[in-house]
Amino acid sequence: MTATSPSAIRAVDLAALVAGKLCHDFISPAGAITSGLxxxxxxxxxxxxEDALALIEQSASKMVALVHFARVAFGASTTAERFSAEAIRDLAEALLAGGRARLAWRLEVQDLSKVQARALLNLAYMTVGALPSGGEAVIEVVAEGEEIRLAGRAAGPRARLKPEATTGLAGEVLIEGLHGQWIQPYWLWLTVTEAGGRLAIHTQEDQVALTCLMPV
Known part of the structure; x- marks a missing residue:
């Protein structure tokens, strides 16, 4: 896979790709609600x-979880400027509940800025996404001097990042591959770096680690 220089993407193209990602996520529960009706x-x-009502209820809950997630992970989320780490945990768990991966949290810092909360939510989503066959995802929020460390560690069989995700996390524009698999990793990289932070990736057999260091 080849890529151009970091961050070489127009704002209008970035907005279109984020919108496409959200539409892709929303279409499944929306379609299931329609089928139930x-x-x-x-x-x-x-x-x-009874099966139809259960399908509608489950899909409506999924849709609500997606909306709440997207407001913080991609949007401005009303007028809130600060978030508790526990609130971000609840948003992530509501969206990711029922998946194959177990999600554990170690929250040593509770008060997060809007940009830190956005990074944490996307980091949690991507860490769980690195476990297609299940396993454990551990999310940490730790203070380190003048920085805050957001870390996600995925451990399980076939734990991996897709090539598109690796490209996005490096801040590189995708040339070949699926943009739907690239945009959220790139969005995480952009969120962290524009806040003056750094993002690192470490992979080995059946393990993936993502670390974001951001100014307090």
Whole structure:
């Protein structure tokens, strides 16, 4: 895979890719809600009424979790300028519940700025995403002098980052591959570096570690 220099992407293209990522995430629960409603309206499918209601309820909860996640991970999230680490944990767990990976938190710092909260939420999402076959994702928030360290460690069978994610985390523009797999890692890199921070990746067999160091 080849790439151009870091951050060489127009703002309008970045906005379009973020919007595309969000639409892709929303379409699945939205479609499931529509399918459930169609079943409820079908006179020949009344024996599936309970299944339809369960599908609608589950998908609506997923949609709400996605909206709350996206407001902080990609948007401005109302007028809030500070977040508690526990609030970010709750947002991540609501979205990632039911997956194969176990998610553990070590929160030594509680008060986060908006940009730190955005980085943490995306970091947690990506750490869990590095475990396609399950395993454990550990998220840490630790103060280190004048910096705060946000770390995600994924350990499990086949733990890995996709090539597009590695490109995005390096701040490089994708030339070949799927932009849907690239945009969120790039967004994390952009969030951290524009705040004056640094992002590092370490991978080995069945393990992935992501570390963001950001100014307090």
């Amino acid at each position: 169609d079943l409820l309206k079908d006179p020949s499918a009344q024996d599936m009424r």
